[in-house]
Amino acid sequence: MNWQPNRQRDTSLQQQIVQWITALVERGDWVAGTKLPTQRQLAMQFGVNRSTVQQALEELKAIGLLESKVGSGVYVTHNSWHALIQQTQPNWQTYIETSIHKPNYHTIQLINEYEQREDVIRLGTGELAPSLLPTEAIEASLRELSFQPKALGYSSPQGNDHLRAAICDYVRKRGIVAEPQQVCIVSGALQALQLIAVGLLEQGSIVFQEPTSYLNSVHPFQSVGMQMVSIHRDEQLAQTLSQRKRKKQAVFYAIPTLHNPTGQVWTSLEKKQLYEACQASRIPIIEDDVYHELLFEATSPPIKAMDSSGQVLYIGSVSKTLSPGLRIGWLIGPTTVIERLADIKMQTDYGSSAISQEIVLHWLQSGKYESHLASLRQHLQDRAHFTEQILQGKFKDIATWSKPKGGFYIWLKFHEPLIDKEFFMKLLQQQVLINPGYIYDPQDHHHIRLSYAYATYDELQEGLQILHKCVVEALLQ
Amino acid sequence: MNWQPNRQRDTSLQQQIVQWITALVERGDWVAGTKLPTQRQLAMQFGVNRSTVQQALEELKAIGLLESKVGSGVYVTHNSWHALIQQTQPNWQTYIETSIHKPNYHTIQLINEYEQREDVIRLGTGELAPSLLPTEAIEASLRELSFQPKALGYSSPQGNDHLRAAICDYVRKRGIVAEPQQVCIVSGALQALQLIAVGLLEQGSIVFQEPTSYLNSVHPFQSVGMQMVSIHRDEQLAQTLSQRKRKKQAVFYAIPTLHNPTGQVWTSLEKKQLYEACQASRIPIIEDDVYHELLFEATSPPIKAMDSSGQVLYIGSVSKTLSPGLRIGWLIGPTTVIERLADIKMQTDYGSSAISQEIVLHWLQSGKYESHLASLRQHLQDRAHFTEQILQGKFKDIATWSKPKGGFYIWLKFHEPLIDKEFFMKLLQQQVLINPGYIYDPQDHHHIRLSYAYATYDELQEGLQILHKCVVEALLQ
Numbered sequence: 001m002n003w004q005p006n007r008q009r010d011t012s013l014q015q016q017i018v019q020w021i022t023a024l025v026e027r028g029d030w031v032a033g034t035k036l037p038t039q040r041q042l043a044m045q046f047g048v049n050r051s052t053v054q055q056a057l058e059e060l061k062a063i064g065l066l067e068s069k070v071g072s073g074v075y076v077t078h079n080s081w082h083a084l085i086q087q088t089q090p091n092w093q094t095y096i097e098t099s100i101h102k103p104n105y106h107t108i109q110l111i112n113e114y115e116q117r118e119d120v121i122r123l124g125t126g127e128l129a130p131s132l133l134p135t136e137a138i139e140a141s142l143r144e145l146s147f148q149p150k151a152l153g154y155s156s157p158q159g160n161d162h163l164r165a166a167i168c169d170y171v172r173k174r175g176i177v178a179e180p181q182q183v184c185i186v187s188g189a190l191q192a193l194q195l196i197a198v199g200l201l202e203q204g205s206i207v208f209q210e211p212t213s214y215l216n217s218v219h220p221f222q223s224v225g226m227q228m229v230s231i232h233r234d235e236q237l238a239q240t241l242s243q244r245k246r247k248k249q250a251v252f253y254a255i256p257t258l259h260n261p262t263g264q265v266w267t268s269l270e271k272k273q274l275y276e277a278c279q280a281s282r283i284p285i286i287e288d289d290v291y292h293e294l295l296f297e298a299t300s301p302p303i304k305a306m307d308s309s310g311q312v313l314y315i316g317s318v319s320k321t322l323s324p325g326l327r328i329g330w331l332i333g334p335t336t337v338i339e340r341l342a343d344i345k346m347q348t349d350y351g352s353s354a355i356s357q358e359i360v361l362h363w364l365q366s367g368k369y370e371s372h373l374a375s376l377r378q379h380l381q382d383r384a385h386f387t388e389q390i391l392q393g394k395f396k397d398i399a400t401w402s403k404p405k406g407g408f409y410i411w412l413k414f415h416e417p418l419i420d421k422e423f424f425m426k427l428l429q430q431q432v433l434i435n436p437g438y439i440y441d442p443q444d445h446h447h448i449r450l451s452y453a454y455a456t457y458d459e460l461q462e463g464l465q466i467l468h469k470c471v472v473e474a475l476l477q
Numbered sequence: 478m479n480w481q482p483n484r485q486r487d488t489s490l491q492q493q494i495v496q497w498i499t500a501l502v503e504r505g506d507w508v509a510g511t512k513l514p515t516q517r518q519l520a521m522q523f524g525v526n527r528s529t530v531q532q533a534l535e536e537l538k539a540i541g542l543l544e545s546k547v548g549s550g551v552y553v554t555h556n557s558w559h560a561l562i563q564q565t566q567p568n569w570q571t572y573i574e575t576s577i578h579k580p581n582y583h584t585i586q587l588i589n590e591y592e593q594r595e596d597v598i599r600l601g602t603g604e605l606a607p608s609l610l611p612t613e614a615i616e617a618s619l620r621e622l623s624f625q626p627k628a629l630g631y632s633s634p635q636g637n638d639h640l641r642a643a644i645c646d647y648v649r650k651r652g653i654v655a656e657p658q659q660v661c662i663v664s665g666a667l668q669a670l671q672l673i674a675v676g677l678l679e680q681g682s683i684v685f686q687e688p689t690s691y692l693n694s695v696h697p698f699q700s701v702g703m704q705m706v707s708i709h710r711d712e713q714l715a716q717t718l719s720q721r722k723r724k725k726q727a728v729f730y731a732i733p734t735l736h737n738p739t740g741q742v743w744t745s746l747e748k749k750q751l752y753e754a755c756q757a758s759r760i761p762i763i764e765d766d767v768y769h770e771l772l773f774e775a776t777s778p779p780i781k782a783m784d785s786s787g788q789v790l791y792i793g794s795v796s797k798t799l800s801p802g803l804r805i806g807w808l809i810g811p812t813t814v815i816e817r818l819a820d821i822k823m824q825t826d827y828g829s830s831a832i833s834q835e836i837v838l839h840w841l842q843s844g845k846y847e848s849h850l851a852s853l854r855q856h857l858q859d860r861a862h863f864t865e866q867i868l869q870g871k872f873k874d875i876a877t878w879s880k881p882k883g884g885f886y887i888w889l890k891f892h893e894p895l896i897d898k899e900f901f902m903k904l905l906q907q908q909v910l911i912n913p914g915y916i917y918d919p920q921d922h923h924h925i926r927l928s929y930a931y932a933t934y935d936e937l938q939e940g941l942q943i944l945h946k947c948v949v950e951a952l953l954q
Contacts (some may be wrong), residue, residue, distance in 0.1 A: 028787020029659065031813045090761040090788055092677075092814050095726055100701055101675035103822050112823060116633045130626030142619040142832075149607030152615065152802040156593045182506065187664065190671055194825055198578040198700070200569075219824050223675070224577055224701075284567040292781040310505020312569055325629040325831025334505045339568050344578050346589060347696050348671055349664040353830035354802025355619075395677060 004047050007440055013048050017056035019116050023063060025076055033093040034068070036074040050261055060370050087435030100112040101223045107424060108217060108440055114433045119272070121463035124435030125454035126320075126408055127258065132453070133323055134372050151358060155351030157342035159185025159330075163361040167316070167330050174292070176314065178332045184342045187327040187352045188292050190361075191316045195341040195348075196286060196313060197294040201226055208241065208283070211440040214260040215253055230441075233270065238277035241357055241434070250283045251397070256303060258291035258407035261440050261449035261468040268300035275303050279311060293373050295406035296381050308333035318360055319410070321373060326356040380408070380453060387452040394468045398475070408453035411437075417445035418474045432466045494533035497803055497821040502553055505717050508767060510570035513543070513551040527865060578700045584901060584916055587692060591910045598940035601912030602931035603737065603797075603885055609856055610800055611849050615651040620841050628835060632828030634819035636662025636807075640838040641863050644793070644807050647841055651769070652782030653791065655809045661819045664804040664829045666767050666794045669715050670697040670820040672808070672825070675726070675765060678703055685718065685760070691737040692730055696851035707918075710747065715754035727760050733780060735768035735793060735884035738926035742882050745777035752780050755922070756788060767794040767806070770850050772883035773858050787811035795837055797885070804835040855928060857885070864929040872943050875952070878927075885930035886916075894952045909943045 005016035022428075024030040036042070040058070043050040057074055060066040067077045068393065100359075112118050151160070164180040169180060186192045193215075203225035209215050211230040222228060229249075231240060233412060254274060256266040266274075278285050287303045305312040310333065319330030331341065343352065356435060363369040384404045391401060391412070399414045419436045427434055437447030448467075482493035504735035513519070516534070520527040537543040544554045581589065591597050595882040602875040605910055628637070635641060641657035648655060665667045670692075678684075678853075686692050688707040699705060704725075708717060721727075731751060733743040755762050764780045787810065794806030806819065822828065841844040861881045868878060868889070876891045896913045904911055914924030925944075932940060 025784060028811045029656075029813075031787065031811055034813050039865070057789055091789070092761075092811060095677040095761070096814070096817050098679045098726065099675065099677050101824070103817070104820055104824060109820065112634055112820075115631075127631055130630060133629045135624055135626040135629055139623055142622060144621060146616055147612055149610050149612040151801040152610045152612055153607060154592075154801045157589055179506075187830075198576065200572040200576050202575045202577060212635045233635075249575065262939070264640075282567045284572070290635060297917055308504060310508070310569070319827075322814050323629040324631045324827065327826065327828065327830045334508055334513055334569060336506075336508045340573050340580070343586065347578070347581060347667070347700070349668045349804060349826075350801065351804065352797075353664075353804045353833045354800070355836065357829045360830065365532050445557070469557045473940070 002045075004045070013046070013052050014056045014059070015332075017042075017046060017048075017053065017089045020119065021060055022065065028092075030088065031092045032076050034076045034317060035072075035289075036076070038073065044266060052208060054304070067476075087383045096177070101219070104219070105439060107421060107436065109429065110424075111433060114428065118276055119431055120428075121432045121459045121466075122451075122454050123432060123460070123467065124451050125257045125433070126344055126435070126449075126451060127324055127454055128279050128320070128376075129454045130410075131456075132376060137368065137372065138323060138359065139366065141366075145355075145358055145362060147354075147358065149214055151354050152262050152399075153354075154359070155185075155349070157346045158183065158338065158355040159342075159352060160354070160361060163357050163364075164330075166361055166364040167332075171316065171332065172302075172312075174289075175301035176332065179335075181335050182332055182338055184331045184345065185352050185357060186329045186331055186345065187349070188319050188324070188329045189219060189288060189315045190220060191345075192313075192315045192329060192331040193218075193253075193286070193288075195344055197221045197224050197226060199341045199344045200284075200337065201249050201251065205248050206244065208244075208252040210254070210259075212262055212447075213253070213267065214288075214438070214440065216254065216436075216441060217439045233274060238280050241277055241283060242281045251286055252278050252283050253286045253288065255288045255291070255305070257289055257299060258294060258405065258409075259445075260291065260407075261435070261437070262290075262411040263402065263404055263407055263409045263421065265295070265299050265358050271300065271303045273307065277310070279309075282311075285312045286310050286315065288315045288328075290315065290320050291407040293321045294377060294408070296377060296382060296384075297405065304332065310337075313337070318363075318369075321376065322360070322369065323364060326359060328352060328356050328360045380406070383452040383457075383460075384410070386457060387450065387464075390461060390464050394464065398471055406451075408451045410450040410452065412448050412450045413446050414448075414471060415446075417474060419448055423470065423474060427467065427470055430466050430470070432463045434467070479522075481522070484846065490529050491533045491536070494519075494523060494525075494530065495536050498533070498537055498543065498771050499941075505569075508569040511553045513553070515550065516589075523680050535756070542622075546656075547590060553768070555739070578696070581696070582694075582912065582916060584898060586693045587901075587905065588672065588910060588912065591905065596908055597905075598715055598909045598936045598943075599928075600909060600937070600940045601926050601928050602910070603912070603926075603928060604931055605797070605853075605885075606931045606933065608933075609679060609853060613834065613848065614845065615765075618836060618843075618845065619868050620830075622808075622835055622837065622839060624831075627932050628831050632831055632834070633825045634828070635660065635702065635815065636819075636829060637831070637834040637838060640809075640834050640841075641807075643838055643841040644809075645845075648781075648793065648809065651766075652778035658812050659815055660811055661808045661815045661822065662829050662942065663806045663822065664826070665801070665806045666765060666792045667695060667697060668822075669790075669806060670695075670730075670763070670765075670810040671672075672821055673704060674698045674701050675785045676818045677761075678726050678728065678820045679951075683721065685721075685729040685730070687720055688862060689739055689914070689918065689921065690922075691732065691765075692920060694912075694916045707929075710751060714750065715757050718735050718754055718760060720756045726812050727758075728763055729755050730763045730765065731780070732743060732765045732768070732772070733885075734766055734776060735771060736883065737765075737768065737884075738886055738912070738924075739888040740879065740881050740884055740886045742772070742776050747779065749783065752783055759788075762789045763792065764789050767792065768884040770798045771854060771885070773854060773855060773861075774882065779810065787797060787814075790814070795846075797839075798853065799840060799846065803830075803836060805833050805837045806828060825856060828837045852882070857883070860929040860937075861887070863905075863934060864927065864941075867941050871941065875945075875948055885928045887927040889925050889927045890923050891925075893924075895948060896922045896925055897939050899946065900951060904944065904947055907942050907943050907947070911944070 004015045164183040314332040435449040437444035769879040789807040912926040915919035
């Protein structure tokens, strides 16, 4: 989309724009129903005045190629498109609308889109800042790698044997006893959830989760027809689980350590209670433990460490600690279950990147990973402290929060329910991107997930200032 | 599973085996319904006599932990398992059996399993031999890579921008005109099919394919409820398509260049006929073109090159040419469709390995890829020639085949319908692994997909000799 009209040509700028858009529709690149960028965006892209864009669009509307929808924008029409290309193209829009997998929520699509821009302050991003990634050390480790030719072929279904053995050694320090055949390498934790969804659950199965949940911002279970049930962990948990489970399969999804988005860390007792409540109803637990390496202080072992009967599917990853670009995580569970999920992974993508697996193996075995983690935790703690100080100075009359125990996030709660789509968009117009609480709990308009892991110190300062101004304005309305 | 009983211990070997198996069941590693390895396999693993294994299994059957099913094998019982662990473990077997995704066919699971073994001659493997992979050159290229820190973060939804631009340049040589926003990087061609299945089709959608099809050996569409319809490409094609399509969405899957498994190459006319027949019914075409770089002689452009209205979804990959371990392929189609599929990919695995993407970019841009391909084609041609000579000497009275035009395969057709599961297993007992025709067409008992790409020359010689002997034996029965 980097095309610009050529000022040297005889054809007018407006006419060149008309021809360019017509060509996009003709060759099926903009299908019927496509929403055009705003006039402002197009003018910027083309490097022309907005009035030139406006006149070009009017011309295209006049010939019936485009249409305006009030308050919504300009779209490629269904009619004109048919006329233009004589009903030969597949009706892609219908294909998209009737398909199985749901699109991301609009807010999340916008987040994905704006995270690609350089000029946006990202206050919510669940990712290490580029400066915190050990880029040079990873580059250096590439120079130390050497492969057996077989390593570059198709992987074994469960992933690199040496890596699986190294992961067993690694998780033993967390109190987890596992054998390599109980480990499957996955392309990140999200893929582990995807495999569990299609490999262990049927349509209509229940996925229990806490009311505020990372799972509401992604769709691995919803997209294949599972029912999400929010449940509070209280004294009635065991009873509620047994009542709600009934005849369908069920599974409990939990992030007991540095919960996303709330940052909470469960006590040992809370972990035990969940384990026992699920055991009583024979409900498997998915323990998502991708943040535990980022704890500022040691905590009790994960639920998986108390699992004596193969009830817990445990998920780990290097995405939050080393590099999300590697796309390497792991899933630990009973051998039969792991073999089943590995079989599906083979049918899905024939395994994860062999090179990425070799890199992670090298980092685990050489001790580079552990020493990197020590320095990373210190950086994150400094960032958390810096951010808290800003909050303390500016936000203490309008919001509350807990001191972070590790990871990336402060779950910032405003006194008033201000955080809606409009508020999100208003900040976006000022180049500040937040992760609003409602993507984790549709009912929640009090919270934002503030991340101190991604933005620079200057950006944190500036972004929080803009956030503060918008909140104050909203309060005055 | 490398455990062996310890001969130094006071406990008898038999008793140690009983305890080991009990522990596996207790800790949920062998769940109810698990089939045990054969006595012969267990005896080999344990390094004990088969009678010792037999006595241990009898003891476990006596206490009700295991049970024999006649003609099928020994299984972990449902009862004893309940008794042992007091109904606390989730009933994993039920989870697995009722879940959405189908397991691989047993023959394919066996192929996946035996492909991991060193002592097996692989006559069917659709993969380059380790000696054909440019391992050292890939290692060397790792030393030349340097990353922007952002490159190691989460990828943009459609994948590395530079790689997508390089792919556009690359496919232009095939006559395909595409812009980077029409390209989505995927973790291999199979993932592209998976994304199309859930992102563009609804349950019950029709996937048209040729009667003999790679798609019958994998499940991207079947597992999400699509209906596979085999169709012959003949003069009635247009009519058949329009009749069969009716109200459901439909898509046509084709491998026009070096078809898997048959090795066929369509003529320009055949491609045009399919394109027009599908256009008449507005059916999108999935053009799987992962083998075209391996053509021994140039052929006509792909269907995508004649696609003027965004009707063809084009799939490419480096898995067959550079390294399957990289897990990098690409999908090219109309922008709206690509954005949709990229959105789903973000929900599935947050993108492909950043390092793998950088490697492929480097190989494309530096010209290393093209010069590697030239040498690879020569190696494959030599291997094809060698294999044909063996066939000419030994198989010409019992089978027919066509001279390969490129790629990996000879679609070897035996005069008699000998190739069934029993034949497959018989060869496997002699450490020879084949890809029988029935995994590509359940009705087909005449063919095997012979690959000259994987086995060494010696192995090809020896494997084909064993294959010949088995065929002759079967003919005499």
